[in-house]
Amino acid sequence: MTSKPTKAAAARKSEAKGSAQDEVPASNRAARAAERRAAIIEAALEEFIARGFAATRLDDIAKRAGVAKGTIYLHFKDKESMFEELVRLVIVPVVERLTKLPPPTGSVRDLVEVFASTFLREVANTRRGDLVRLIVAEGPRFPAVADFYYREVVQRGIGGMRALIELGIARGEIREKGLARFPQILVAPVLISVIWQSLFERHAPLDAQAMLRVHLDLIFGERRTT
Amino acid sequence: MTSKPTKAAAARKSEAKGSAQDEVPASNRAARAAERRAAIIEAALEEFIARGFAATRLDDIAKRAGVAKGTIYLHFKDKESMFEELVRLVIVPVVERLTKLPPPTGSVRDLVEVFASTFLREVANTRRGDLVRLIVAEGPRFPAVADFYYREVVQRGIGGMRALIELGIARGEIREKGLARFPQILVAPVLISVIWQSLFERHAPLDAQAMLRVHLDLIFGERRTT
Amino acid sequence: MTSKPTKAAAARKSEAKGSAQDEVPASNRAARAAERRAAIIEAALEEFIARGFAATRLDDIAKRAGVAKGTIYLHFKDKESMFEELVRLVIVPVVERLTKLPPPTGSVRDLVEVFASTFLREVANTRRGDLVRLIVAEGPRFPAVADFYYREVVQRGIGGMRALIELGIARGEIREKGLARFPQILVAPVLISVIWQSLFERHAPLDAQAMLRVHLDLIFGERRTT
Amino acid sequence: MTSKPTKAAAARKSEAKGSAQDEVPASNRAARAAERRAAIIEAALEEFIARGFAATRLDDIAKRAGVAKGTIYLHFKDKESMFEELVRLVIVPVVERLTKLPPPTGSVRDLVEVFASTFLREVANTRRGDLVRLIVAEGPRFPAVADFYYREVVQRGIGGMRALIELGIARGEIREKGLARFPQILVAPVLISVIWQSLFERHAPLDAQAMLRVHLDLIFGERRTT
DNA sequence: GATGAATGAGATTTCATTCAT
DNA sequence: GATGAATGAAATCTCATTCAT
Numbered sequence: 001m002t003s004k005p006t007k008a009a010a011a012r013k014s015e016a017k018g019s020a021q022d023e024v025p026a027s028n029r030a031a032r033a034a035e036r037r038a039a040i041i042e043a044a045l046e047e048f049i050a051r052g053f054a055a056t057r058l059d060d061i062a063k064r065a066g067v068a069k070g071t072i073y074l075h076f077k078d079k080e081s082m083f084e085e086l087v088r089l090v091i092v093p094v095v096e097r098l099t100k101l102p103p104p105t106g107s108v109r110d111l112v113e114v115f116a117s118t119f120l121r122e123v124a125n126t127r128r129g130d131l132v133r134l135i136v137a138e139g140p141r142f143p144a145v146a147d148f149y150y151r152e153v154v155q156r157g158i159g160g161m162r163a164l165i166e167l168g169i170a171r172g173e174i175r176e177k178g179l180a181r182f183p184q185i186l187v188a189p190v191l192i193s194v195i196w197q198s199l200f201e202r203h204a205p206l207d208a209q210a211m212l213r214v215h216l217d218l219i220f221g222e223r224r225t226t
Numbered sequence: 227m228t229s230k231p232t233k234a235a236a237a238r239k240s241e242a243k244g245s246a247q248d249e250v251p252a253s254n255r256a257a258r259a260a261e262r263r264a265a266i267i268e269a270a271l272e273e274f275i276a277r278g279f280a281a282t283r284l285d286d287i288a289k290r291a292g293v294a295k296g297t298i299y300l301h302f303k304d305k306e307s308m309f310e311e312l313v314r315l316v317i318v319p320v321v322e323r324l325t326k327l328p329p330p331t332g333s334v335r336d337l338v339e340v341f342a343s344t345f346l347r348e349v350a351n352t353r354r355g356d357l358v359r360l361i362v363a364e365g366p367r368f369p370a371v372a373d374f375y376y377r378e379v380v381q382r383g384i385g386g387m388r389a390l391i392e393l394g395i396a397r398g399e400i401r402e403k404g405l406a407r408f409p410q411i412l413v414a415p416v417l418i419s420v421i422w423q424s425l426f427e428r429h430a431p432l433d434a435q436a437m438l439r440v441h442l443d444l445i446f447g448e449r450r451t452t
Numbered sequence: 453m454t455s456k457p458t459k460a461a462a463a464r465k466s467e468a469k470g471s472a473q474d475e476v477p478a479s480n481r482a483a484r485a486a487e488r489r490a491a492i493i494e495a496a497l498e499e500f501i502a503r504g505f506a507a508t509r510l511d512d513i514a515k516r517a518g519v520a521k522g523t524i525y526l527h528f529k530d531k532e533s534m535f536e537e538l539v540r541l542v543i544v545p546v547v548e549r550l551t552k553l554p555p556p557t558g559s560v561r562d563l564v565e566v567f568a569s570t571f572l573r574e575v576a577n578t579r580r581g582d583l584v585r586l587i588v589a590e591g592p593r594f595p596a597v598a599d600f601y602y603r604e605v606v607q608r609g610i611g612g613m614r615a616l617i618e619l620g621i622a623r624g625e626i627r628e629k630g631l632a633r634f635p636q637i638l639v640a641p642v643l644i645s646v647i648w649q650s651l652f653e654r655h656a657p658l659d660a661q662a663m664l665r666v667h668l669d670l671i672f673g674e675r676r677t678t
Numbered sequence: 679m680t681s682k683p684t685k686a687a688a689a690r691k692s693e694a695k696g697s698a699q700d701e702v703p704a705s706n707r708a709a710r711a712a713e714r715r716a717a718i719i720e721a722a723l724e725e726f727i728a729r730g731f732a733a734t735r736l737d738d739i740a741k742r743a744g745v746a747k748g749t750i751y752l753h754f755k756d757k758e759s760m761f762e763e764l765v766r767l768v769i770v771p772v773v774e775r776l777t778k779l780p781p782p783t784g785s786v787r788d789l790v791e792v793f794a795s796t797f798l799r800e801v802a803n804t805r806r807g808d809l810v811r812l813i814v815a816e817g818p819r820f821p822a823v824a825d826f827y828y829r830e831v832v833q834r835g836i837g838g839m840r841a842l843i844e845l846g847i848a849r850g851e852i853r854e855k856g857l858a859r860f861p862q863i864l865v866a867p868v869l870i871s872v873i874w875q876s877l878f879e880r881h882a883p884l885d886a887q888a889m890l891r892v893h894l895d896l897i898f899g900e901r902r903t904t
Numbered sequence: 905g906a907t908g909a910a911t912g913a914g915a916t917t918t919c920a921t922t923c924a925t
Numbered sequence: 926g927a928t929g930a931a932t933g934a935a936a937t938c939t940c941a942t943t944c945a946t
Binding site for chain 2: 050051052053054055133135136137138139140141146147149150154155175176178179181182184185188189191192195196198199200203204206210211213214215217218219222
C-alpha cells in the first residue's frame with residue numbers, strides 16, 4: 001500500500017551489507033553520500049507529485065529512498081526547504097538543456113514545432129509534467145517556488161517565445177501581430193495537455209501532438225503538405 | 227496569523243444575541259442551521275483555496291465560519307466529504323447558470339466573445355477561478371472530484387465549444403477545420419489566465435481580456451473594426 | 453448499522469402526528485411521559501448490554517427510544533445515574549416476583565429444581581441474563597451498582613439458598629454439610645451458563661438445563677427415577 | 679486521580695539518565711525497546727482491567743508506562759489491536775505453563791485439588807483473575823478475543839477436565855457419570871470466586887480454597903481425613 | 905414538556921523532528 | 926555519517942450536555 005524501496009535502493013542496501021570490508025575503493029564516503037542524496041531527491045519528487053506537499057510523509061520518502069528518516073536531515077534542513085530545493089534541483093538541468101539553443105535555421109514554424117514536440121515528449125508525458133502541476137498546486141503556499149519558477153522558466157520561456165514570434169512576424173510566417181504581446185497563447189495547449197493528462201486521461205485521452213499541430217496551424221496558417 | 231471570523235460571522239453572532247435590525251423577522255432554527263451551513267461552506271472554500279486540502283485545519287474553518295468545531299460535523303461526515311461536497315456545491319449553480327444558453331443570434335465570434343468575457347469576469351478573477359486551480363491541484367488525490375468536474379463542467383463545456391466551432395466552420399467564420407477536434411484550444415488561454423493570476427500576477431500582470439481577443443483573432447481572423 | 457427505533461417507538465411517533473387534536477383522553481400528558489420513560493429505559497438497557505457503559509451513545513439510546521436526546525435529561529440526571537437507576541429499575545421487579553416464595557411443600561430438590569428452572573428460563577436466556585454479565589463487567593467501575601446488586605440480589609439469594617440447603621441437610625436430602633457455608637456452589641452453574649451463552653455459544657452450545665440436573669444430582673444424590 | 683508512573687517506569691527513567699546500578703551492562707537499543715514494550719503492556723493491562731476497554735485512555739497508559747503517547751503506536755497499530763494483542767500476550771505464557779502436565783500419579787482428586795489450588799493461587803487472586811473478568815466483560819464486543827480465549831483456554835481446559843473426570847469415573851473415584859458431559863461444573867466455583875473477589879469482596883469475603891474443597895467433596899465424596 | 909442544533913472538552917492518531925548509539 | 930526509536934505538538938473526530946425555541 002505504501003511506497004516500497006526501489007530497485008536502486010534495494011541494491012544500495014544489499015551492497016551496504018554485502019561488501020562488508022570496503023573492498024570497493026571507488027565507492028568512497030563522498031560518493032555514497034551523493035548517491036543517497038540523489039535517491040532522496042528522486043524519492044521525494046515522486047512522493048510530492050503523488051500526494052502534494054502537506055500529505056507527503058518523510059517516512060515514505062525515506063522508505064522509498066532506502067535510507068533512514070534521520071538521513072534526510074543530513075541533506076535538507078526540513079521538509080519545506082527540501083521541497084523548495086527539490087524543485088530547483090529538478091528544474092535547473094532542464095532549463096540548462098533548453099537554453100543551449102539550436103541555431104534558428106529553417107522556418108519559425110519548424111522551429112516551434114520541433115521545440116514543442118521535444119517538450120511534449122520530454123515533459124508532458126513524464127514526471128516533469130507532473131512537476132509543473134505540482135508547482136501550480138503548491139505555488140500559492142510556496143512563493144519562493146513560484147518566484148523561482150517564474151524567473152527560471154516562465155520569464156525565459158516567455159522571452160524566447162516572444163523572440164520567435166517576432167521573427168515569425170518579421171518573416172511573414174505569422175500574421176497575427178498581437179501574438180507578440182501574449183506568447184502565453186503559444187504554450188497554452190501544452191499546459192492544457194499536461195493538466196489534462198493527470199486529471200482526465202481516463203475519461204477521454206487527448207492526442208497532445210495532434211492538438212499542438214492544429215494550434216500551430218491556427219498561428220502559422222494551414223500547411224499545404226504534412 | 228490564523229483566520230479570523232468574517233464580518234458575516236460576527237454579524238450572525240451579534241444578531242443571535244437579540245439585536246434584529248434587519249427585515250428578517252423570525253429566524254427559526256432551520257433557517258439558522260442553513261445560515262451556519264452556508265457560513266461553513268464559504269469559510270471552507272476560502273481555507274481550502276488558500277492552503278489546499280491537506281494543510282487546511284478544520285479549526286480554522288470553524289473559526290472563520292464563527293461556529294464550533296463540532297458543528298462542522300453536523301453538516302459534513304468528515305473533512306474529505308466536506309471537500310468533495312464543497313466542490314459540488316460551488317460548481318453546480320455556476321453550471322446551471324451557464325446552461326441557460328442565450329439564443330445564438332449574431333456571429334459565432336460575438337457569441338464566443340460574450341461568453342468568454344462573461345466567464346473571465348465571473349470566474350477568472352473571482353474565488354471560482356481559484357477553485358479551478360484547487361481542482362487541478364487536488365484532482366489526482368480526489369478522483370471523485372475530478373470525475374465530477376469532468377462530467378459536469380469539462381464534458382459539457384467541450385461539447386458546447388465543439389457545437390459552436392462547427393457552427394463557425396459551417397458559416398465560414400472559422401477556417402481551421404481541425405479545431406472541432408480540439409475545442410480545448412478555445413479555452414486554453416482562459417485556463418492559462420486563471421493559473422497565471424494566482425501564481426505570477428505579482429511578477430507580471432496579464433491582461434486576460436486582451437489576450438483572449440488576440441486568441442479569437444487567431445481563430446476567427448482579425449477583425450476589421452474593433 | 454446503528455440502532456433503529458423499535459416498533460413501539462414508531463407507533464408512538466406516528467401517534468403523535470396522527471392524533472392531532474387529542475381525541476385520546478386516556479393518553480394524557482403524564483401517561484405520555486411515563487411511556488417515554490419506559491421506552492428510554494428499554495432502549496438504554498439494550499444499548500448498555502450490547503456495548504457496555506462507556507461505549508454506549510446517548511444518541512443511540514434516544515434514537516432507539518424514539519425520543520430526542522434532550523428528553524433523556526428530563527428523566528435522568530446524566531449518563532451515569534441513568535445507568536445506575538436502570539439497573540435498579542430492571543432488577544427490582546424481578547426480585548419482587550422471586551420473593552413471593554411459593555410455600556415449601558415437596559422435597560427440597562424439587563423446590564430447587566423448579567426454582568432454578570424458572571430462573572434459567574426467565575433470566576439465563578433473556579435480556580436479564582445479559583444484565584448479569586453487564587453488572588459483572590461494569591461493577592468495578594460502578595460500586596453503587598455492585599453494592600445495590602449485592603444487597604438486593606446476591607445477599608438475599610445467598611440467604612435463601614442457605615435456608616434451603618439447611619432444610620435439605622435437616623431432611624437428609626443433602627449429605628454434604630459444608631454446602632451450607634457456600635451456597636454459591638448451588639448457583640455457580642447458572643452463572644456459568646449465563647456467561648457461556650454470551651461468549652461461547654457459537655463455538656459450543658451448552659444445554660444449561662441438563663447441566664443443572666447433573667449438578668443437582670451431585671448435591672442431592674442421583675435420582676432413582678427421572 | 680489519574681494513573682501515575684509505576685516504580686518500574688520511574689526506575690527505567692532514572693536508569694536512562696546514566697545510573698546503572700544493576701548487572702545489565704550494555705542496554706542497547708533493542709533491549710530498551712523491548713523494555714518499553716513490556717512496560718506498555720503491563721500498564722495497558724492494569725488500565726484495561728481497572729476501567730474496561732472504552733474508558734481507558736491511551737494517555738494514562740503512556741503515563742503509567744513512562745513513555746510518550748506516540749511510543750505506543752510504535753508497538754501497536756491502534757487501541758483495539760493493542761487490547762487484542764495484550765490478551766494474547768498475557769494468556770499464552772500461562773497456558774504454556776499449564777500444559778506442561780505434571781505426571782498423573784496419585785488419586786484424581788489429589789490431582790484436581792493440586793491443580794485447582796495452584797490455579798486459585800496463581801490466577802484467582804492476581805491480575806490474571808481480573809483478566810478473566812475483563813474478557814467476560816469485553817468478549818461480546820471483541821469476538822476475536824472471545825474466540826482466542828475459547829480456543830486457547832476454554833477448549834483445552836474443558837478437554838483436560840473431561841479426561842480427568844473420565845479417569846476418575848473409571849477408577850471409581852467419581853460416582854456421578856453425567857459430570858463427564860459438563861466439565862464446566864468442575865471449574866464453576868473457581869470462576870465464581872474470581873468474579874466474587876472483584877465485585878463483592880468488601881461486602882463478604884469468600885474463602886475460595888474452602889469453597890473449592892466443599893465442591894470437590896461433592897464430586898469425589900467426603901474425605902475421611904482432612 | 906420536548907426538541908435537536910450547537911457546543912467544546914477530550915479522545916485517538918499522525919508525523920516532523922531530534923538525538924543517543 | 927547513518928540510524929530509527931522516541932517524542933509531543935497538533936490534527937481529526939466524538940459525544941455528553943446545554944438551552945433557545
